[in-house]
Amino acid sequence: MRRALTLALCLPLWWSLLHLVFRPTSRVDLVSRLTFGQQRAWTDESARGALRRSNPEWDLMHRLFTVLALANQALADPGARAAHLGLVDGIVEDTLELEARHGHPHFLLPYAQGEPFRASADQRSLFVDGELALMLAARQAVEPSARWVAPLQARVAVLERAFASAPAGFPESYPDEGWTFCNTVALAALRVADHVQGTDHRALFDTWLARARRTLVDSSTGLLVSSFHADAAPRDGPEGSTLWLAAHMLVLIDPTFARQQYDGAKRLLGRHALGFGWATEWPQSWRGQADVDSGPTIPLVDAHAGSSGLAVLGAAAFEDEAFEEELLTSLHFAAFPSDDDGARRYLAGNVLADAVVLYALSQGPLWTAVRRGARS
Amino acid sequence: MMRLGLGLVALFVVARTLGLDRGVGVLSGTVPGTMAEALAGLAFAALWFAAVLLAVPLMVAGLVGRPRQR
Numbered sequence: 001m002r003r004a005l006t007l008a009l010c011l012p013l014w015w016s017l018l019h020l021v022f023r024p025t026s027r028v029d030l031v032s033r034l035t036f037g038q039q040r041a042w043t044d045e046s047a048r049g050a051l052r053r054s055n056p057e058w059d060l061m062h063r064l065f066t067v068l069a070l071a072n073q074a075l076a077d078p079g080a081r082a083a084h085l086g087l088v089d090g091i092v093e094d095t096l097e098l099e100a101r102h103g104h105p106h107f108l109l110p111y112a113q114g115e116p117f118r119a120s121a122d123q124r125s126l127f128v129d130g131e132l133a134l135m136l137a138a139r140q141a142v143e144p145s146a147r148w149v150a151p152l153q154a155r156v157a158v159l160e161r162a163f164a165s166a167p168a169g170f171p172e173s174y175p176d177e178g179w180t181f182c183n184t185v186a187l188a189a190l191r192v193a194d195h196v197q198g199t200d201h202r203a204l205f206d207t208w209l210a211r212a213r214r215t216l217v218d219s220s221t222g223l224l225v226s227s228f229h230a231d232a233a234p235r236d237g238p239e240g241s242t243l244w245l246a247a248h249m250l251v252l253i254d255p256t257f258a259r260q261q262y263d264g265a266k267r268l269l270g271r272h273a274l275g276f277g278w279a280t281e282w283p284q285s286w287r288g289q290a291d292v293d294s295g296p297t298i299p300l301v302d303a304h305a306g307s308s309g310l311a312v313l314g315a316a317a318f319e320d321e322a323f324e325e326e327l328l329t330s331l332h333f334a335a336f337p338s339d340d341d342g343a344r345r346y347l348a349g350n351v352l353a354d355a356v357v358l359y360a361l362s363q364g365p366l367w368t369a370v371r372r373g374a375r376s
Numbered sequence: 377m378m379r380l381g382l383g384l385v386a387l388f389v390v391a392r393t394l395g396l397d398r399g400v401g402v403l404s405g406t407v408p409g410t411m412a413e414a415l416a417g418l419a420f421a422a423l424w425f426a427a428v429l430l431a432v433p434l435m436v437a438g439l440v441g442r443p444r445q446r
Contacts, residue, residue, distance in 0.1 A: 006440040007377065296405055305405070334425075336400055347401060348404055
């Protein structure tokens with residue numbers, strides 16, 4: 001009886017103290033370990049092979065988040081700029097070479113070739129073109145290189161055609177399938193490209209925003225839906241693993257709207273208890289099917305790995321320090337951090353998830369430079 | 377309860393030593409090398425959570441409940 005009573009008292013007491021054990025201590029050390037982990041990942045074919053086996057899209061996304069993280073670090077630390085840009089150039093070159101060798105669908109799921117795109121005459125995916133454009137633009141924003149001028153101009157022209165030819169103004173990533181994630185990445189790419197090239201896509205941004213407010217915002221939650229048909233009819237509702245990222249990208253386009261999206265996402269999808277934070281994928285008012293992009297939901301606690309990981313980016317981008325700390329505490333409790341000679345991996349995730357966390361902790365300098373019009 | 381708490385910790389240490397954590401990426405939807413690796417990863421995760429959440433309270437309760445020497 002006494003033991004049972006002691007256990008009943010100890011359990012909640014222990015659980016209330018656990019977050020102190022897993023709370024991150026040194027942000028600088030964590031960034032350093034994650035950066036080393038990503039540098040190693042580029043020589044680890046088995047880790048990247050596992051990523052590609054799971055989903056070829058994750059391969060491209062891993063490249064994007066790694067490039068963005070390193071670009072931000074290069075801006076923040078001029079002493080490390082050459083080293084970071086060396087890896088960035090290697091990633092960009094490898095990505096473009098793979099696309100040229102294997103074709104545009106190389107980073108797409110097989111169903112991309114099952115039927116034709118509705119609006120894209122050259123059968124191109126905004127997912128691929130947007131992420132490549134953002135990689136190129138981010139690199140050039142750190143330190144322009146003649147090597148990437150023409151590729152960036154060409155990719156920007158592709159995006160311009162995509163937005164112009166989409167019947168409802170929202171280009172497809174797959175046949176008859178557009179994604180808010182991909183649209184906002186492409187918009188951010190154009191904005192960063194404007195910063196680099198001295199161009200101005202404000203009219204395109206304003207048109208997109210006006211149309212999105214009319215047709216892509218879910219009326220029950222006020223949040224952007226995650227995917228839609230070519231005619232902008234929604235396919236899904238608001239999805240965490242889209243929203244956290246979209247809000248961050250939209251900071252460059254409309255900071256007020258971006259903030260509204262983050263605040264709404266946090267209110268409806270953010271969870272926290274006993275010093276731990278996590279995110280679910282769908283609001284209560286819209287429970288959708290599991291999406292192959294974002295992984296499973298852990299039952300009982302309704303924690304979604306993809307949404308929780310990207311929530312770190314959202315919290316960091318909107319300077320929500322309390323939620324960011326709770327999310328990182330959960331990461332260190334539930335994602336199995338592993339250090340190998342100073343290289344950090346989170347074993348419950350994959351190298352893409354690690355790159356997302358690294359980008360979350362590194363972001364800031366690039367978006368600030370673009371918004372201020374400052375050039376290095 | 378003391379034995380149960382220690383047992384959970386011991387099982388986790390064994391699982392870690394055997395490298396069962398290799399398949400824990402299945403929690404994020406990452407395709408593991410084999411089904412066995414995925415199942416091992418799930419088992420590893422279950423042992424980890426059980427050990428972290430229960431071992432210390434069990435051991436404390438076990439200590440409190442030990443009969444005193446006369």
